[in-house]
Structure formats: structure tokens, C-alpha cells
Amino acid sequence: xxxxxxxxxxxxxxxxxxxxxxxxxxxxxxxxxxxxxxxxxxxxxxxxxxxxxxxxxxxxxxxxxxxxxxxxxxxxxxxxxxxxxxxxxxxxxxxxxxxxx
Numbered sequence: 001x002x003x004x005x006x007x008x009x010x011x012x013x014x015x016x017x018x019x020x021x022x023x024x025x026x027x028x029x030x031x032x033x034x035x036x037x038x039x040x041x042x043x044x045x046x047x048x049x050x051x052x053x054x055x056x057x058x059x060x061x062x063x064x065x066x067x068x069x070x071x072x073x074x075x076x077x078x079x080x081x082x083x084x085x086x087x088x089x090x091x092x093x094x095x096x097x098x099x100x101x
Contacts, residue, residue: 017045017077018084025049025071026096037096038076042083049074 025034031047038044049071051057061067078084 016081017079018081020076020078020084020087020091022049022074022076022096025074027070028066028068029071029096030069034074034076038078038087041078041087041090043079044076045079046077047074 020038022034031049034047034049035044050073052070052072057070060070076087078087
């Protein structure tokens with residue numbers, strides 16, 4: 001049951017969280033890997049990644065490419081707005097992911 005106190009606590013928690021937009025997600029990186037990469041900076045609450053278009057994926061698979069799901073962009077929600085701002089300034093124009101060997 002939702003009480004006024006619980007509603008106020010939820011609204012305060014939502015007010016404090018910050019969202020970081022990822023304009024490009026490296027190929028073959030999963031939401032779990034994104035969480036591991038960004039958890040170093042602070043508590044990650046939610047992650048949403050937009051999957052690539054199905055026609056692009058089918059064309060890649062048909063040509064003999066990787067069959068894993070790729071993502072085009074995404075949003076990461078941090079528990080603290082200050083941490084989200086710090087992540088934005090730190091990772092702006094910085095390649096993400098692990099370099100392939």
C-alpha cells in the first residue's frame with residue numbers, strides 16, 4: 001500500500017538520481033558489461049540500451065558476422081546526480097569498452 005510517507009520517500013529518491021546518455025554503445029557489449037564498467041564510479045540503478053534495427057542485424061548475420069545482439073544507444077541511471085555529472089565529465093569523448101586483442 002502506498003502511503004504519503006512512502007510516496008514522499010520515492011519522490012525524493014527519484015529527485016536525487018541522475019541519468020547519463022550513451023550516444024553509442026560499443027559492438028557486442030552487454031548491459032551487464034556496461035554495469036561493470038560504470039559501477040566503478042558509483043551505484044548504478046537502471047540501464048536501458050536500445051537494440052539495433054532487426055534488418056541491420058539480419059543483414060550482418062546473413063553476411064557471416066557475429067550473431068550477438070548489438071545496441072545503438074542507451075541510458076544509465078545512477079543513484080546520485082552528482083556521480084552522474086562526474087561520469088559525464090569524465091567519460092565525455094572517451095572510448096568505452098575493452099580493447100579487442
